[in-house]
Amino acid sequence: MDKKKVGSVLVVGAGIAGIQSSLDLANSGYKVYLLEQTPSIGGTMAQLDKTFPTNDCAMCVMSPKLVECGRHLNIEIITNAELKKVVGEAGNFKVEVTKHPRYVDEDKCTGCAACTQHCPVTVALYPIEKDPIFLKPEDRTKVDAILEKYKDMKGNLLPILQSINTEFRYLPEKIIKYVSQEQNVSLSKIYQIATFYNTFHLEQRGKHIITVCIGTACHVQGAPGLIEAIENELNIKVGETTRDMNFTLETARCFGCCGLAPVITVDEDVHGKLKRADIPKIIKHYKTMEEKQDA
Numbered sequence: 001m002d003k004k005k006v007g008s009v010l011v012v013g014a015g016i017a018g019i020q021s022s023l024d025l026a027n028s029g030y031k032v033y034l035l036e037q038t039p040s041i042g043g044t045m046a047q048l049d050k051t052f053p054t055n056d057c058a059m060c061v062m063s064p065k066l067v068e069c070g071r072h073l074n075i076e077i078i079t080n081a082e083l084k085k086v087v088g089e090a091g092n093f094k095v096e097v098t099k100h101p102r103y104v105d106e107d108k109c110t111g112c113a114a115c116t117q118h119c120p121v122t123v124a125l126y127p128i129e130k131d132p133i134f135l136k137p138e139d140r141t142k143v144d145a146i147l148e149k150y151k152d153m154k155g156n157l158l159p160i161l162q163s164i165n166t167e168f169r170y171l172p173e174k175i176i177k178y179v180s181q182e183q184n185v186s187l188s189k190i191y192q193i194a195t196f197y198n199t200f201h202l203e204q205r206g207k208h209i210i211t212v213c214i215g216t217a218c219h220v221q222g223a224p225g226l227i228e229a230i231e232n233e234l235n236i237k238v239g240e241t242t243r244d245m246n247f248t249l250e251t252a253r254c255f256g257c258c259g260l261a262p263v264i265t266v267d268e269d270v271h272g273k274l275k276r277a278d279i280p281k282i283i284k285h286y287k288t289m290e291e292k293q294d295a
């Protein structure tokens with residue numbers, strides 16, 4: 001067995017795939033430089049609640065890997081940095097990396113955020129609304145009912161926003177401002193939450209959300225054809241909503257059920273192993289559902 005493995009590897013992107021690759025390489029004896037554009041490692045998975053299809057808690061899966069990665073002697077994490085140039089050939093690459101400033105002493109920072117309490121500079125991300133917000137009476141009734149429901153709950157902002165997002169299928173700007181006033185919470189705090197979680201939407205969406213997986217497995221099994229078929233069927237493009245507000249078409253990367261590729265979801269329903277010809281039937285099903293509800 002070769003015990004004298006030498007060499008170093010650059011892994012670009014510190015999401016779960018980058019972290020796992022770095023750990024595997026580092027455990028094989030390579031010196032690993034793990035490069036990440038954002039200020040921290042973890043990527044999208046660190047923002048998820050559960051993972052498909054086992055419903056395992058995302059952070060329970062991920063946390064041990066984050067810790068191992070941070071402590072591994074063979075891994076050097078370079079965050080807040082971008083790859084600028086790669087030259088050379090296999091076995092002998094040279095890379096140029098630009099590291100962005102953090103404006104804190106990284107050796108001393110523990111991420112406690114105490115410095116934000118003492119920072120003399122205040123940047124208002126969103127203006128605080130001072131004028132009274134007038135909502136449509138029916139909207140106001142719905143929002144007031146939600147606020148009433150959670151009025152005694154500690155840390156109620158998240159469930160309030162979740163309920164509004166479910167009720168209106170997005171977070172309308174006027175309602176966010178209304179909540180800000182009624183709850184006495186700054187708009188920036190609300191937007192911080194609303195933009196952190198993928199489940200919140202700031203744009204109006206259709207009653208049914210069609211999401212086409214464009215992960216590698218689905219792509220090679222024909223996802224682009226499915227997108228085209230849906231676009232033709234609904235006369236919209238990805239990211240758009242039909243005029244009747246019944247359907248929104250979106251894409252996402254890997255639902256974690258690659259064995260069913262190509263896959264789409266319509267709301268909570270998963271449709272796998274699809275062909276273009278299946279699309280009209282699926283859409284008709286949801287259209288009929290709507291017609292029945294309207295009748």
Ligand code: FES
Nearest residue numbers: 213215218255258
């Ligand atoms: S790539 Fe589509 S489910 Fe994994």
